[in-house]
Amino acid sequence: MNFKERFVTAINHKEADRVPIMGLIVDTATSCKVLGKQPANILDLLKEEGPKDDLLAMLNTPEVWNQTYIDIVSDNLEAAAKLGYDANWAIYTLLQLHEDKSTKVGFVWHDPYGRVWEISEDNNGNSIINYAGGLCGTKEKWRAKMEENKALFEVLPDYAREFHCALQQRFGDRIYPVGYAAPGVFENSWQPMGFAEFTSLLYQDADFAREIIAFHTEHYLRHMDAVLDAGAEVVLGGDDLGQKTGPMLRPAMIEEFFGESYRKVAARVHERGAKLIWHSCGNINALLELFVDWGFDGIITMEPTAQMDVAQVRQQVGHNLALIGNLDVSHLLVKGTREEVEQAVEQAIAGAAEGGGFVLSAAHSHSLIDPQRLQWMVEAGKKYGKYPLVR
Protein backbone atom coordinates (compact mmCIF):
# COMPACT_ATOMS: atom_id res chain seq x y z
CA MET A 1 0.00 0.00 0.00
CA ASN A 2 1.48 3.41 -0.90
CA PHE A 3 1.28 6.64 1.11
CA LYS A 4 -1.76 7.95 -0.77
CA GLU A 5 -3.76 4.75 -0.51
CA ARG A 6 -2.88 4.56 3.19
CA PHE A 7 -4.06 8.12 3.80
CA VAL A 8 -7.25 7.90 1.76
CA THR A 9 -8.12 4.50 3.27
CA ALA A 10 -7.83 5.95 6.77
CA ILE A 11 -9.99 8.97 5.91
CA ASN A 12 -12.60 6.50 4.63
CA HIS A 13 -12.60 4.78 8.04
CA LYS A 14 -10.96 1.60 6.89
CA GLU A 15 -7.85 0.01 8.28
CA ALA A 16 -4.86 0.46 5.98
CA ASP A 17 -1.59 -1.41 6.51
CA ARG A 18 -0.81 1.07 9.26
CA VAL A 19 -1.94 4.41 10.66
CA PRO A 20 -0.88 7.15 8.20
CA ILE A 21 1.17 10.14 9.31
CA MET A 22 0.52 13.69 8.19
CA GLY A 23 2.36 17.00 8.42
CA LEU A 24 0.86 20.48 8.66
CA ILE A 25 2.53 23.67 7.44
CA VAL A 26 6.06 22.38 8.16
CA ASP A 27 7.63 25.55 9.45
CA THR A 28 10.54 26.95 7.43
CA ALA A 29 12.86 26.44 10.41
CA THR A 30 11.88 22.78 10.57
CA SER A 31 12.25 22.18 6.85
CA CYS A 32 15.64 23.92 6.80
CA LYS A 33 16.88 21.67 9.58
CA VAL A 34 15.51 18.55 7.93
CA LEU A 35 16.96 19.40 4.52
CA GLY A 36 20.16 20.94 5.89
CA LYS A 37 19.73 24.04 3.76
CA GLN A 38 19.31 27.75 4.24
CA PRO A 39 16.51 29.31 2.19
CA ALA A 40 16.78 32.69 0.48
CA ASN A 41 15.92 35.26 3.11
CA ILE A 42 13.82 38.14 1.80
CA LEU A 43 15.05 40.30 4.67
CA ASP A 44 18.53 40.28 3.13
CA LEU A 45 17.10 41.82 -0.04
CA LEU A 46 14.95 44.32 1.82
CA LYS A 47 17.80 45.46 4.06
CA GLU A 48 20.02 46.33 1.10
CA GLU A 49 20.65 50.04 0.55
CA GLY A 50 18.93 51.88 -2.28
CA PRO A 51 15.50 52.12 -3.88
CA LYS A 52 13.33 49.04 -3.90
CA ASP A 53 10.99 49.85 -6.75
CA ASP A 54 12.44 47.19 -9.04
CA LEU A 55 12.36 44.55 -6.33
CA LEU A 56 8.75 45.40 -5.52
CA ALA A 57 7.73 45.33 -9.17
CA MET A 58 9.46 41.99 -9.64
CA LEU A 59 8.04 40.27 -6.54
CA ASN A 60 4.58 41.61 -7.29
CA THR A 61 4.56 40.04 -10.73
CA PRO A 62 2.26 37.04 -10.29
CA GLU A 63 4.55 34.71 -12.25
CA VAL A 64 7.53 35.57 -10.03
CA TRP A 65 5.46 35.31 -6.87
CA ASN A 66 3.93 31.98 -7.92
CA GLN A 67 7.32 30.54 -8.80
CA THR A 68 8.96 31.74 -5.57
CA TYR A 69 6.06 30.52 -3.49
CA ILE A 70 5.89 27.04 -5.02
CA ASP A 71 9.63 26.64 -4.43
CA ILE A 72 9.18 27.44 -0.73
CA VAL A 73 6.25 25.03 -0.40
CA SER A 74 8.24 22.41 -2.32
CA ASP A 75 11.00 22.62 0.28
CA ASN A 76 8.40 22.08 2.98
CA LEU A 77 6.97 19.07 1.17
CA GLU A 78 10.44 17.73 0.49
CA ALA A 79 11.15 17.93 4.22
CA ALA A 80 7.82 16.28 5.03
CA ALA A 81 8.61 13.43 2.64
CA LYS A 82 12.07 13.08 4.17
CA LEU A 83 10.53 12.88 7.64
CA GLY A 84 8.51 9.91 6.40
CA TYR A 85 5.06 11.52 6.33
CA ASP A 86 2.40 10.04 4.05
CA ALA A 87 0.62 13.34 3.46
CA ASN A 88 1.06 17.04 4.11
CA TRP A 89 -0.92 20.30 3.90
CA ALA A 90 -0.44 22.42 0.78
CA ILE A 91 -1.85 25.95 0.88
CA TYR A 92 -1.86 28.41 -2.00
CA THR A 93 -1.48 32.06 -1.07
CA LEU A 94 -1.25 35.22 -3.15
CA LEU A 95 0.65 38.06 -1.49
CA GLN A 96 1.86 41.44 -2.65
CA LEU A 97 4.71 43.40 -1.14
CA HIS A 98 4.01 46.99 -0.03
CA GLU A 99 6.16 49.66 1.51
CA ASP A 100 5.13 50.43 5.10
CA LYS A 101 7.35 52.81 7.03
CA SER A 102 5.54 52.10 10.28
CA THR A 103 7.13 48.64 10.48
CA LYS A 104 10.70 47.77 11.44
CA VAL A 105 11.44 46.16 8.11
CA GLY A 106 9.72 48.93 6.16
CA PHE A 107 7.71 46.48 4.04
CA VAL A 108 4.67 44.29 4.60
CA TRP A 109 2.72 41.80 2.53
CA HIS A 110 -0.96 42.32 1.73
CA ASP A 111 -3.32 39.54 0.70
CA PRO A 112 -6.40 40.03 -1.51
CA TYR A 113 -8.79 39.72 1.46
CA GLY A 114 -7.30 42.81 3.11
CA ARG A 115 -4.93 41.26 5.65
CA VAL A 116 -1.52 42.70 6.44
CA TRP A 117 1.33 40.24 6.99
CA GLU A 118 4.42 41.54 8.80
CA ILE A 119 7.87 40.26 8.00
CA SER A 120 10.22 39.32 10.83
CA GLU A 121 12.86 36.79 11.80
CA ASP A 122 12.31 33.57 13.74
CA ASN A 123 14.65 32.20 16.43
CA ASN A 124 16.74 30.57 13.70
CA GLY A 125 17.27 33.68 11.59
CA ASN A 126 14.75 32.70 8.89
CA SER A 127 12.40 35.34 7.62
CA ILE A 128 8.81 34.61 8.55
CA ILE A 129 5.51 36.33 7.96
CA ASN A 130 2.70 36.75 10.45
CA TYR A 131 -0.83 38.09 10.28
CA ALA A 132 -0.66 41.57 11.77
CA GLY A 133 -4.12 43.02 11.31
CA GLY A 134 -6.33 44.22 8.51
CA LEU A 135 -7.05 47.09 6.18
CA CYS A 136 -10.86 46.84 6.38
CA GLY A 137 -11.89 48.19 9.79
CA THR A 138 -15.10 49.79 8.51
CA LYS A 139 -17.91 48.95 6.10
CA GLU A 140 -16.64 51.51 3.58
CA LYS A 141 -13.06 50.27 3.75
CA TRP A 142 -14.14 46.64 3.38
CA ARG A 143 -16.30 47.36 0.35
CA ALA A 144 -13.59 49.50 -1.23
CA LYS A 145 -10.90 46.85 -0.69
CA MET A 146 -13.02 44.05 -2.19
CA GLU A 147 -13.74 46.27 -5.20
CA GLU A 148 -10.07 47.21 -5.55
CA ASN A 149 -9.02 43.55 -5.45
CA LYS A 150 -11.69 42.27 -7.82
CA ALA A 151 -9.13 41.32 -10.43
CA LEU A 152 -7.04 39.42 -7.88
CA PHE A 153 -10.10 37.43 -6.75
CA GLU A 154 -10.71 36.55 -10.38
CA VAL A 155 -7.26 35.09 -10.97
CA LEU A 156 -6.61 33.56 -7.54
CA PRO A 157 -8.45 30.27 -8.26
CA ASP A 158 -6.54 29.88 -11.54
CA TYR A 159 -3.21 30.34 -9.77
CA ALA A 160 -4.35 27.96 -7.03
CA ARG A 161 -5.27 25.32 -9.63
CA GLU A 162 -1.86 25.61 -11.32
CA PHE A 163 -0.14 25.43 -7.93
CA HIS A 164 -1.95 22.28 -6.79
CA CYS A 165 -1.52 20.56 -10.17
CA ALA A 166 2.20 21.37 -10.14
CA LEU A 167 2.60 19.97 -6.63
CA GLN A 168 0.83 16.76 -7.59
CA GLN A 169 3.29 16.44 -10.47
CA ARG A 170 6.33 17.23 -8.37
CA PHE A 171 5.44 15.09 -5.38
CA GLY A 172 2.87 12.60 -6.61
CA ASP A 173 5.32 9.72 -6.31
CA ARG A 174 6.61 10.58 -2.82
CA ILE A 175 4.00 12.21 -0.60
CA TYR A 176 0.35 13.20 -0.90
CA PRO A 177 0.01 17.01 -0.91
CA VAL A 178 -3.43 17.59 0.55
CA GLY A 179 -4.79 20.75 -1.04
CA TYR A 180 -5.97 23.20 1.58
CA ALA A 181 -8.26 26.09 0.63
CA ALA A 182 -7.19 28.49 3.34
CA PRO A 183 -8.06 30.59 5.19
CA GLY A 184 -11.75 29.78 5.61
CA VAL A 185 -14.82 31.99 5.46
CA PHE A 186 -14.81 32.86 9.19
CA GLU A 187 -11.16 33.93 9.19
CA ASN A 188 -11.46 35.73 5.86
CA SER A 189 -14.40 37.60 7.35
CA TRP A 190 -12.86 38.65 10.67
CA GLN A 191 -9.12 39.01 10.12
CA PRO A 192 -9.22 41.84 7.54
CA MET A 193 -11.52 43.81 9.91
CA GLY A 194 -10.32 42.79 13.36
CA PHE A 195 -11.99 40.29 15.68
CA ALA A 196 -13.82 42.85 17.82
CA GLU A 197 -14.98 44.81 14.77
CA PHE A 198 -16.30 41.78 12.88
CA THR A 199 -17.93 39.97 15.80
CA SER A 200 -19.62 43.22 16.85
CA LEU A 201 -21.28 43.23 13.42
CA LEU A 202 -22.85 39.86 14.16
CA TYR A 203 -24.76 41.53 16.99
CA GLN A 204 -25.26 45.00 15.57
CA ASP A 205 -25.25 44.90 11.78
CA ALA A 206 -26.21 41.37 10.85
CA ASP A 207 -27.03 42.34 7.26
CA PHE A 208 -23.55 43.62 6.60
CA ALA A 209 -22.02 40.58 8.34
CA ARG A 210 -24.07 38.40 6.00
CA GLU A 211 -22.88 40.41 2.99
CA ILE A 212 -19.27 39.73 3.98
CA ILE A 213 -19.92 36.04 4.64
CA ALA A 214 -21.78 35.60 1.34
CA PHE A 215 -18.95 37.30 -0.57
CA HIS A 216 -16.32 35.03 0.94
CA THR A 217 -18.45 31.88 0.58
CA GLU A 218 -18.78 32.54 -3.13
CA HIS A 219 -15.05 33.03 -3.50
CA TYR A 220 -14.24 30.09 -1.22
CA LEU A 221 -16.28 27.72 -3.39
CA ARG A 222 -14.28 28.81 -6.43
CA HIS A 223 -11.02 28.33 -4.51
CA MET A 224 -12.17 24.88 -3.36
CA ASP A 225 -13.11 23.97 -6.94
CA ALA A 226 -9.58 24.87 -8.02
CA VAL A 227 -8.11 22.58 -5.35
CA LEU A 228 -10.45 19.79 -6.46
CA ASP A 229 -9.49 20.33 -10.11
CA ALA A 230 -6.03 19.04 -9.27
CA GLY A 231 -7.60 15.62 -8.81
CA ALA A 232 -7.84 15.60 -5.04
CA GLU A 233 -9.64 12.80 -3.22
CA VAL A 234 -9.27 14.50 0.14
CA VAL A 235 -9.16 18.27 0.61
CA LEU A 236 -8.72 20.52 3.57
CA GLY A 237 -10.64 23.55 4.72
CA GLY A 238 -10.26 25.40 7.96
CA ASP A 239 -11.12 28.17 10.37
CA ASP A 240 -10.01 28.50 13.97
CA LEU A 241 -13.40 28.23 15.65
CA GLY A 242 -12.12 27.41 19.13
CA GLN A 243 -9.89 28.84 21.82
CA LYS A 244 -8.55 27.22 24.98
CA THR A 245 -11.82 26.85 26.83
CA GLY A 246 -14.43 26.53 24.09
CA PRO A 247 -15.80 27.94 20.83
CA MET A 248 -14.99 31.53 19.84
CA LEU A 249 -18.67 32.33 19.28
CA ARG A 250 -21.89 30.89 20.64
CA PRO A 251 -22.45 27.63 18.73
CA ALA A 252 -25.96 28.82 17.82
CA MET A 253 -24.45 31.98 16.36
CA ILE A 254 -21.90 30.00 14.34
CA GLU A 255 -24.78 27.93 12.96
CA GLU A 256 -26.90 31.01 12.27
CA PHE A 257 -24.24 32.94 10.38
CA PHE A 258 -21.84 30.31 9.02
CA GLY A 259 -23.84 27.05 8.94
CA GLU A 260 -25.18 27.56 5.43
CA SER A 261 -21.74 28.53 4.14
CA TYR A 262 -20.05 25.45 5.62
CA ARG A 263 -22.83 23.19 4.31
CA LYS A 264 -22.34 24.58 0.80
CA VAL A 265 -18.59 23.95 0.97
CA ALA A 266 -19.04 20.37 2.19
CA ALA A 267 -21.72 19.70 -0.42
CA ARG A 268 -19.46 21.01 -3.22
CA VAL A 269 -16.59 18.77 -2.12
CA HIS A 270 -18.91 15.75 -1.94
CA GLU A 271 -20.44 16.50 -5.35
CA ARG A 272 -16.93 16.25 -6.72
CA GLY A 273 -16.47 12.86 -5.03
CA ALA A 274 -13.94 13.99 -2.43
CA LYS A 275 -13.80 14.19 1.37
CA LEU A 276 -13.46 17.38 3.40
CA ILE A 277 -11.19 17.54 6.43
CA TRP A 278 -11.57 20.62 8.61
CA HIS A 279 -8.77 22.35 10.49
CA SER A 280 -9.59 24.15 13.71
CA CYS A 281 -7.44 24.79 16.75
CA GLY A 282 -8.75 25.27 20.25
CA ASN A 283 -11.47 23.48 22.17
CA ILE A 284 -14.16 22.55 19.63
CA ASN A 285 -15.84 19.76 21.59
CA ALA A 286 -19.09 21.73 21.62
CA LEU A 287 -19.06 22.05 17.82
CA LEU A 288 -18.48 18.43 16.81
CA GLU A 289 -22.15 17.59 16.24
CA LEU A 290 -22.44 20.70 14.05
CA PHE A 291 -19.37 19.60 12.05
CA VAL A 292 -21.04 16.26 11.34
CA ASP A 293 -24.28 17.99 10.45
CA TRP A 294 -22.56 20.39 8.04
CA GLY A 295 -21.01 17.40 6.28
CA PHE A 296 -17.38 17.68 7.37
CA ASP A 297 -15.63 14.32 7.08
CA GLY A 298 -12.80 14.86 9.52
CA ILE A 299 -11.03 17.27 11.84
CA ILE A 300 -7.41 18.20 12.19
CA THR A 301 -5.27 19.35 14.99
CA MET A 302 -7.27 18.23 18.05
CA GLU A 303 -5.18 20.48 20.25
CA PRO A 304 -4.33 18.71 23.51
CA THR A 305 -3.62 22.04 25.27
CA ALA A 306 -7.29 22.86 24.66
CA GLN A 307 -8.71 19.66 26.16
CA MET A 308 -9.16 17.84 22.85
CA ASP A 309 -8.86 14.17 23.73
CA VAL A 310 -8.86 11.83 20.72
CA ALA A 311 -10.32 8.86 22.59
CA GLN A 312 -13.10 10.97 24.04
CA VAL A 313 -13.89 12.57 20.68
CA ARG A 314 -13.99 9.14 19.04
CA GLN A 315 -16.52 8.07 21.66
CA GLN A 316 -18.53 11.25 21.13
CA VAL A 317 -18.71 11.18 17.32
CA GLY A 318 -17.97 7.53 16.55
CA HIS A 319 -16.80 7.11 12.98
CA ASN A 320 -18.71 10.15 11.70
CA LEU A 321 -15.46 12.12 11.66
CA ALA A 322 -11.93 11.06 10.80
CA LEU A 323 -9.57 12.37 13.48
CA ILE A 324 -6.16 13.81 12.70
CA GLY A 325 -3.79 14.84 15.45
CA ASN A 326 -2.86 15.38 18.17
CA LEU A 327 0.69 15.47 19.48
CA ASP A 328 1.41 18.38 21.77
CA VAL A 329 3.60 21.17 20.40
CA SER A 330 4.03 23.05 23.66
CA HIS A 331 6.36 20.57 25.31
CA LEU A 332 6.29 17.10 23.74
CA LEU A 333 7.55 17.87 20.23
CA VAL A 334 9.82 20.66 21.48
CA LYS A 335 11.60 19.11 24.45
CA GLY A 336 9.86 15.81 25.24
CA THR A 337 11.86 12.63 25.79
CA ARG A 338 11.69 9.75 23.34
CA GLU A 339 9.64 7.78 25.87
CA GLU A 340 7.16 10.62 26.23
CA VAL A 341 6.75 10.91 22.45
CA GLU A 342 6.31 7.12 22.08
CA GLN A 343 3.79 7.04 24.88
CA ALA A 344 1.74 9.88 23.39
CA VAL A 345 1.69 8.17 19.97
CA GLU A 346 0.71 4.83 21.48
CA GLN A 347 -2.05 6.48 23.48
CA ALA A 348 -3.48 8.42 20.53
CA ILE A 349 -3.51 5.30 18.34
CA ALA A 350 -5.09 3.19 21.08
CA GLY A 351 -7.74 5.86 21.60
CA ALA A 352 -8.84 6.48 18.03
CA ALA A 353 -7.32 4.23 15.36
CA GLU A 354 -9.43 1.07 15.72
CA GLY A 355 -11.39 0.58 12.49
CA GLY A 356 -9.40 3.29 10.64
CA GLY A 357 -10.37 6.95 10.65
CA PHE A 358 -7.24 8.13 12.42
CA VAL A 359 -4.16 9.92 11.08
CA LEU A 360 -1.22 10.75 13.31
CA SER A 361 0.11 14.32 13.27
CA ALA A 362 1.45 17.16 15.37
CA ALA A 363 -1.15 19.50 16.85
CA HIS A 364 0.35 22.42 14.89
CA SER A 365 3.61 23.80 13.59
CA HIS A 366 6.03 26.45 14.82
CA SER A 367 9.72 27.16 14.61
CA LEU A 368 10.79 25.43 17.84
CA ILE A 369 9.37 22.04 16.92
CA ASP A 370 12.32 19.69 16.85
CA PRO A 371 12.78 17.46 13.78
CA GLN A 372 14.30 14.79 16.02
CA ARG A 373 11.04 14.60 17.99
CA LEU A 374 9.07 14.49 14.73
CA GLN A 375 11.26 11.60 13.67
CA TRP A 376 10.48 9.81 16.93
CA MET A 377 6.78 10.45 16.29
CA VAL A 378 7.05 8.85 12.83
CA GLU A 379 8.98 5.86 14.15
CA ALA A 380 6.49 5.33 16.97
CA GLY A 381 3.62 5.71 14.50
CA LYS A 382 5.06 2.94 12.38
CA LYS A 383 5.68 0.77 15.44
CA TYR A 384 2.32 1.13 17.20
CA GLY A 385 0.16 1.88 14.16
CA LYS A 386 0.40 -1.46 12.33
CA TYR A 387 -2.99 -2.99 11.59
CA PRO A 388 -4.45 -5.06 13.09
CA LEU A 389 -3.66 -3.05 16.18
CA VAL A 390 -2.22 -4.92 19.14
CA ARG A 391 -4.37 -4.21 22.16
Added chain:
Amino acid sequence: MSNLDQLIEELKRDEALGEVELRLAGGESVTAILDDCRAGMARVGELFQEGEYFLADLILSAEIFKSAAALLEPHINPEQQQKALGKVLLATMRGDIHDLGKNILATLFRVHSFEVHDLGVNVEPEDLVQEVKDFQPDFVGISALITTSFESAKEATDQLEKEGLRDGIKILVGGAVTTPEVKTYLGADFQTHDATAGVAYCVNAMGGC
Protein backbone atom coordinates in the same frame (compact mmCIF):
# COMPACT_ATOMS: atom_id res chain seq x y z
CA MET B 1 -33.13 52.84 39.35
CA SER B 2 -30.95 52.26 36.32
CA ASN B 3 -30.64 49.04 34.41
CA LEU B 4 -27.29 49.90 32.84
CA ASP B 5 -25.52 46.88 34.32
CA GLN B 6 -28.32 44.66 33.00
CA LEU B 7 -28.06 46.17 29.51
CA ILE B 8 -24.31 45.50 29.45
CA GLU B 9 -24.86 41.97 30.73
CA GLU B 10 -27.32 41.43 27.88
CA LEU B 11 -24.82 43.00 25.43
CA LYS B 12 -27.32 45.62 24.29
CA ARG B 13 -24.79 48.14 23.09
CA ASP B 14 -26.98 50.93 21.74
CA GLU B 15 -29.40 50.83 24.67
CA ALA B 16 -26.53 50.77 27.17
CA LEU B 17 -24.84 53.78 25.57
CA GLY B 18 -28.19 55.57 25.38
CA GLU B 19 -28.62 54.98 29.10
CA VAL B 20 -25.16 56.40 29.82
CA GLU B 21 -26.04 59.56 27.88
CA LEU B 22 -29.41 59.85 29.61
CA ARG B 23 -27.89 59.58 33.05
CA LEU B 24 -25.16 62.05 32.18
CA ALA B 25 -27.81 64.48 30.95
CA GLY B 26 -29.67 63.94 34.22
CA GLY B 27 -26.57 65.14 36.06
CA GLU B 28 -25.60 61.85 37.62
CA SER B 29 -22.04 61.42 38.81
CA VAL B 30 -19.57 59.76 36.48
CA THR B 31 -18.46 57.48 39.32
CA ALA B 32 -21.96 56.07 39.83
CA ILE B 33 -22.38 55.41 36.11
CA LEU B 34 -18.94 53.79 35.88
CA ASP B 35 -19.74 51.56 38.85
CA ASP B 36 -22.80 50.23 37.03
CA CYS B 37 -20.73 49.62 33.90
CA ARG B 38 -18.23 47.68 36.02
CA ALA B 39 -21.02 45.61 37.56
CA GLY B 40 -22.28 44.70 34.08
CA MET B 41 -18.77 43.76 32.93
CA ALA B 42 -18.22 41.64 36.03
CA ARG B 43 -21.44 39.73 35.28
CA VAL B 44 -20.33 39.10 31.67
CA GLY B 45 -17.00 37.79 33.03
CA GLU B 46 -18.84 35.39 35.34
CA LEU B 47 -21.08 34.15 32.53
CA PHE B 48 -17.95 33.53 30.39
CA GLN B 49 -16.33 31.53 33.18
CA GLU B 50 -19.55 29.53 33.64
CA GLY B 51 -19.51 28.66 29.92
CA GLU B 52 -22.78 30.55 29.27
CA TYR B 53 -21.04 33.29 27.31
CA PHE B 54 -18.35 32.92 24.63
CA LEU B 55 -15.28 34.87 23.54
CA ALA B 56 -17.20 37.13 21.15
CA ASP B 57 -19.60 38.08 23.98
CA LEU B 58 -16.69 38.98 26.23
CA ILE B 59 -15.13 41.08 23.51
CA LEU B 60 -18.39 42.85 22.71
CA SER B 61 -18.86 43.77 26.38
CA ALA B 62 -15.33 45.20 26.37
CA GLU B 63 -16.22 47.27 23.29
CA ILE B 64 -19.35 48.57 25.03
CA PHE B 65 -17.30 49.50 28.07
CA LYS B 66 -14.75 51.34 25.94
CA SER B 67 -17.51 53.34 24.21
CA ALA B 68 -19.17 54.14 27.54
CA ALA B 69 -15.84 55.28 28.99
CA ALA B 70 -15.32 57.54 25.96
CA LEU B 71 -18.73 59.15 26.60
CA LEU B 72 -17.89 59.66 30.27
CA GLU B 73 -14.36 60.94 29.76
CA PRO B 74 -15.20 64.61 28.96
CA HIS B 75 -17.41 64.79 32.05
CA ILE B 76 -14.73 63.85 34.53
CA ASN B 77 -13.53 67.01 36.23
CA PRO B 78 -9.91 66.99 37.34
CA GLU B 79 -10.71 67.02 41.08
CA GLN B 80 -13.03 64.06 40.71
CA GLN B 81 -10.50 62.16 38.61
CA GLN B 82 -9.87 58.91 40.40
CA LYS B 83 -6.23 58.20 41.01
CA ALA B 84 -5.17 55.11 39.04
CA LEU B 85 -5.05 52.04 41.22
CA GLY B 86 -1.72 51.11 39.68
CA LYS B 87 0.26 51.09 36.45
CA VAL B 88 0.32 48.07 34.15
CA LEU B 89 2.59 47.45 31.19
CA LEU B 90 1.35 44.78 28.77
CA ALA B 91 3.14 42.99 25.93
CA THR B 92 3.06 39.97 23.68
CA MET B 93 6.72 39.16 23.09
CA ARG B 94 8.79 38.65 19.94
CA GLY B 95 7.70 35.56 18.03
CA ASP B 96 4.06 35.92 19.02
CA ILE B 97 1.30 37.90 17.34
CA HIS B 98 -1.73 36.57 19.25
CA ASP B 99 -3.44 39.51 20.90
CA LEU B 100 -7.11 38.76 21.52
CA GLY B 101 -6.52 37.73 25.15
CA LYS B 102 -4.14 40.61 25.84
CA ASN B 103 -6.63 43.12 24.45
CA ILE B 104 -9.38 41.81 26.74
CA LEU B 105 -6.97 41.95 29.66
CA ALA B 106 -6.12 45.59 28.87
CA THR B 107 -9.80 46.55 28.98
CA LEU B 108 -10.37 44.66 32.23
CA PHE B 109 -7.46 46.49 33.83
CA ARG B 110 -8.97 49.80 32.69
CA VAL B 111 -12.36 48.74 34.06
CA HIS B 112 -10.61 48.39 37.43
CA SER B 113 -9.02 51.86 37.19
CA PHE B 114 -5.49 50.79 36.31
CA GLU B 115 -3.42 52.93 33.99
CA VAL B 116 -2.48 50.64 31.11
CA HIS B 117 0.29 50.90 28.58
CA ASP B 118 -0.02 48.21 25.91
CA LEU B 119 3.13 47.67 23.83
CA GLY B 120 1.33 45.43 21.34
CA VAL B 121 2.64 42.21 19.80
CA ASN B 122 5.99 40.86 18.64
CA VAL B 123 7.72 43.09 21.21
CA GLU B 124 11.52 42.99 21.42
CA PRO B 125 12.86 42.30 24.95
CA GLU B 126 14.88 45.53 24.94
CA ASP B 127 11.77 47.55 24.10
CA LEU B 128 9.96 46.09 27.10
CA VAL B 129 12.91 46.84 29.37
CA GLN B 130 13.10 50.42 28.08
CA GLU B 131 9.40 50.90 28.70
CA VAL B 132 9.76 49.62 32.26
CA LYS B 133 12.31 52.41 32.78
CA ASP B 134 10.15 55.08 31.13
CA PHE B 135 6.66 54.14 32.33
CA GLN B 136 7.69 52.73 35.73
CA PRO B 137 4.82 50.26 36.03
CA ASP B 138 3.77 48.38 39.15
CA PHE B 139 2.96 45.31 37.04
CA VAL B 140 4.26 43.84 33.82
CA GLY B 141 1.82 41.49 32.10
CA ILE B 142 3.21 39.18 29.44
CA SER B 143 0.74 37.39 27.20
CA ALA B 144 2.10 34.21 25.60
CA LEU B 145 0.20 32.03 23.18
CA ILE B 146 3.06 30.37 21.41
CA THR B 147 6.02 28.46 22.80
CA THR B 148 8.49 30.40 20.65
CA SER B 149 7.83 33.57 22.66
CA PHE B 150 8.97 32.11 26.00
CA GLU B 151 12.59 32.70 25.00
CA SER B 152 12.10 36.40 24.26
CA ALA B 153 10.08 36.78 27.47
CA LYS B 154 12.98 35.19 29.35
CA GLU B 155 15.46 37.58 27.73
CA ALA B 156 13.31 40.45 28.99
CA THR B 157 12.91 39.17 32.56
CA ASP B 158 16.65 38.37 32.78
CA GLN B 159 17.49 41.85 31.58
CA LEU B 160 15.13 43.44 34.11
CA GLU B 161 16.89 41.44 36.83
CA LYS B 162 20.32 42.43 35.53
CA GLU B 163 19.48 46.11 35.45
CA GLY B 164 18.06 46.03 38.98
CA LEU B 165 14.55 46.80 37.74
CA ARG B 166 12.93 43.55 38.80
CA ASP B 167 12.33 44.16 42.51
CA GLY B 168 9.98 47.08 42.14
CA ILE B 169 7.53 45.26 39.87
CA LYS B 170 5.35 42.18 39.84
CA ILE B 171 5.46 40.11 36.66
CA LEU B 172 2.36 38.26 35.48
CA VAL B 173 2.30 35.79 32.63
CA GLY B 174 -0.84 34.46 30.99
CA GLY B 175 -2.23 33.02 27.78
CA ALA B 176 -3.39 29.63 26.60
CA VAL B 177 -0.07 27.77 26.48
CA THR B 178 1.45 29.08 29.73
CA THR B 179 1.95 26.74 32.68
CA PRO B 180 3.37 26.97 36.21
CA GLU B 181 6.67 25.80 34.66
CA VAL B 182 6.69 28.87 32.41
CA LYS B 183 6.15 31.04 35.49
CA THR B 184 9.20 29.42 37.13
CA TYR B 185 11.26 29.68 33.92
CA LEU B 186 10.56 33.41 33.71
CA GLY B 187 10.81 33.99 37.44
CA ALA B 188 7.34 35.57 37.25
CA ASP B 189 5.10 36.23 40.25
CA PHE B 190 1.80 34.97 38.84
CA GLN B 191 0.52 32.77 36.02
CA THR B 192 -3.03 32.27 34.82
CA HIS B 193 -5.31 31.39 31.91
CA ASP B 194 -7.90 33.79 33.21
CA ALA B 195 -7.71 37.55 32.74
CA THR B 196 -10.07 38.17 35.68
CA ALA B 197 -7.74 36.27 38.01
CA GLY B 198 -4.81 38.37 36.77
CA VAL B 199 -6.63 41.61 37.46
CA ALA B 200 -7.77 40.34 40.90
CA TYR B 201 -4.13 39.54 41.72
CA CYS B 202 -3.09 43.11 40.93
CA VAL B 203 -6.04 44.67 42.76
CA ASN B 204 -5.07 42.65 45.86
CA ALA B 205 -1.42 43.53 45.52
CA MET B 206 -2.39 47.24 45.52
CA GLY B 207 -4.36 46.67 48.70
CA GLY B 208 -7.70 47.03 46.94
CA CYS B 209 -10.63 44.67 47.19
